[in-house]
Amino acid sequence: MEFGREKNEIQSAYSSKRVIIPKELREPNPRLWAFIILVGIALYLMVIYPVKSFDGYVDPFYAPTILILPIVGLFRVTCYAYRKDYHRHIFKHPVECAIGKREDSAKRAYTGETGFFRFENLHRYFLYASILILPFFYYDIYKAVAFNGAITFAALLIAINTILVTVYLFSCHALRHLTGGRVDCFGCKFAGQRRKSYFDFQSYFNAHHEQLAWISLLMFVLVDLYLRALGAGLPINFTLLHL
Amino acid sequence: MSEESGKRVINISIYRTDENGGGGYKDYEVPIQEGMVVLDAVRYVQEHIDTTLAIRWNCKAARCGSCAAEINNMPKLMCKTRIDTIKGKIRVAPMSAFNSVADLVADVSENYLINRQIPEFSPREAEIPWKIKQIDVERTKEFRKCIECFLCQDVCHVIRDHKADYVGPRHVVKAASLDMHPMDTVDRSEFLNNEGGIGYCNVTKCCQEVCPEGIKITDNAIIQEKERAADRFYDPLLWRREKKR
């Protein structure tokens, strides 16, 4: 549609072509390459040095198996919080909101979430899959406690991690849409008042979605490193409560 | 700020256009007053230094949205930005995502054009007066706080840097306020996804950062409309239901 805007040459030349791999992925972008290489190295290390579990403590990256990592990974890749982050800091569209600090963005063609990046709209499916995986995390808390007959610091970390993942999932925009976002008239619906209260409750968490996404990711890494340290024999676990 | 003959003054540089369509910054010295906002300084220049300076303002109370400009590279309302919150030099430019009229005045008329293309409010048949519950008022109330300053349109990189065919954040807010109206029957996510180019928005939230009314533009309007569009266009499980509707 025409909105009476004077066209940007780069953009109009580009959008006239239908491309499968968008410009964002083809242009020279050290940030993107560095990111791909780092993720590649991390995955490679996780596969060749697996610490699936140690003393009954299951590493969250391997819960229930590392094979589901792509699903969890794609859930985060299509998550609105991380979308903001990589569109800003990897693709630099725009790297900052302040006007003078993003000149280079205008000189590069842009597809945003049209074209290739439309796959981000599949976020809801990765959400459903992640919800199905969630019970395994709760089972791992049980296992961590039952295996050792005690609540240990490691078990506590695993429990905190599970709660953080749960809250992160709960604050998801796609879930918010499903539970109340798509409703236009709560008053016309059965139990509308309660549904609206629930929607407001979830919206409260949703407002902190970006922070939750990062806290939960960092916790994953932390627990993983912690369990690896235990596996290497570092004496950093201690009992909090004997059962 | 400098001390000159006992009078405190600030240096403000204002973008001035010339006849040839070009322009540049010009520096002015303005005496400081307690609680002064950028609009006061700009008006002082217009009244006392150069009466040809073109500016637009009405309410000086952050209600009309006409004094939108770029202050030190951030889109802001001139009447809501206090001088004492700015460290160092003050630089004022027009909103440059739009064509220029003169000096600080931008031509925001494309927004009225876009606004007319949004499918209009279409209420269902119901007994008059309508009875709407409080729980259904709250959600769209946020969107109706919009004062149409178009700061969000100005900061949005899709419009500003790429000139892509995207209606822009303000108009998604408008569409969402109609879509979420309990009496309305149209789903504007179809318009937004097809003609409206909502796919160009990459949820980077600059619009939400600059909105003087604190509207959660991206979280509450854009993402919700993207999810509605996903229902219609990207969710195979829902396609059959849509057809039956």
Ligand code: SF4
């Ligand atoms: S969130 Fe979307 S609409 Fe808002 S500034 Fe960013 S790209 Fe533009």
Ligand code: SF4
């Ligand atoms: S949504 Fe906010 S920034 Fe955008 S026009 Fe309305 S008040 Fe201004």
Ligand code: FES
């Ligand atoms: S003069 Fe009305 S918003 Fe600034």
